[in-house]
Amino acid sequence: QVQLVESGGGLVQAGGSLRLSCAASGRSFSTYGMGWFRQAPGKEREFVGGISWSDGSTAYADSVKGRFTISRDNAKNTVYLQMNRLKPEDTAVYYCAAARNYYGSLRIGYNYWGQGTQVTVSS
Numbered sequence: 421q422v423q424l425v426e427s428g429g430g431l432v433q434a435g436g437s438l439r440l441s442c443a444a445s446g447r448s449f450s451t452y453g454m455g456w457f458r459q460a461p462g463k464e465r466e467f468v469g470g471i472s473w474s475d476g477s478t479a480y481a482d483s484v485k486g487r488f489t490i491s492r493d494n495a496k497n498t499v500y501l502q503m504n505r506l507k508p509e510d511t512a513v514y515y516c517a518a519a520r521n522y523y524g525s526l527r528i529g530y531n532y533w534g535q536g537t538q539v540t541v542s543s
Contacts, residue, residue, distance in 0.1 A: 422446040422518045422532040429514060429537030432506055436541075440501040442516030442534060450494040453523030455530055456501045458512035458539075465515070470523030471499060479524060484510075506541045513538050 428440040442454070455470040469480040471490045478490050487506075492499040499516060514537050517530035 422449070422452065424516050424518060424532055424534035426514065426516050426534045426537040429539045431540045431542065434506060434508055434541055434543050436506050437502070437504045438506065438539060440503070440514055440516075440537060440539070442499045442501075444497045444499070444518065449497040449518075452518040452520060454490075454492060454499040455517045455519065455523055455525075456490060456499075457515045457517060457527065458510075459515070459536075460509075460512040463512075465527060467525035467527075468501070468514070470525070472523050473521070477523075481525070503539070506539075508541045508543045511539060511541050 423445045425443050432438050451473050453473045456468040457465050458468050459465040467481050469490045471478050471492050487504050489502040516534045518532040519530040522529040
């Protein structure tokens, strides 16, 4: 069992930056692929990016590529989402998720989810 708690959300102006954190409890964090998703009001939850459990490989949605960076610190059981050059369309609730042997874009691939943290980008 893995429990995930996101933090770091807030209100920021367009062009600004935020760093989200996702702290995991439970064993074997280093064996889980981790993903970040987001959900804006009235929209489907969408993939933002993911990071491998093994070699740190990452994958990103086209909409955030070059602006967002995912990293992980296995010693701290934490995964991060650094968000730069934020846009109003990045406004959403951001969720982290954990998966055995997966870090891709499919929600069904993830076994555990956090409760989410709100990110609001003002224009």
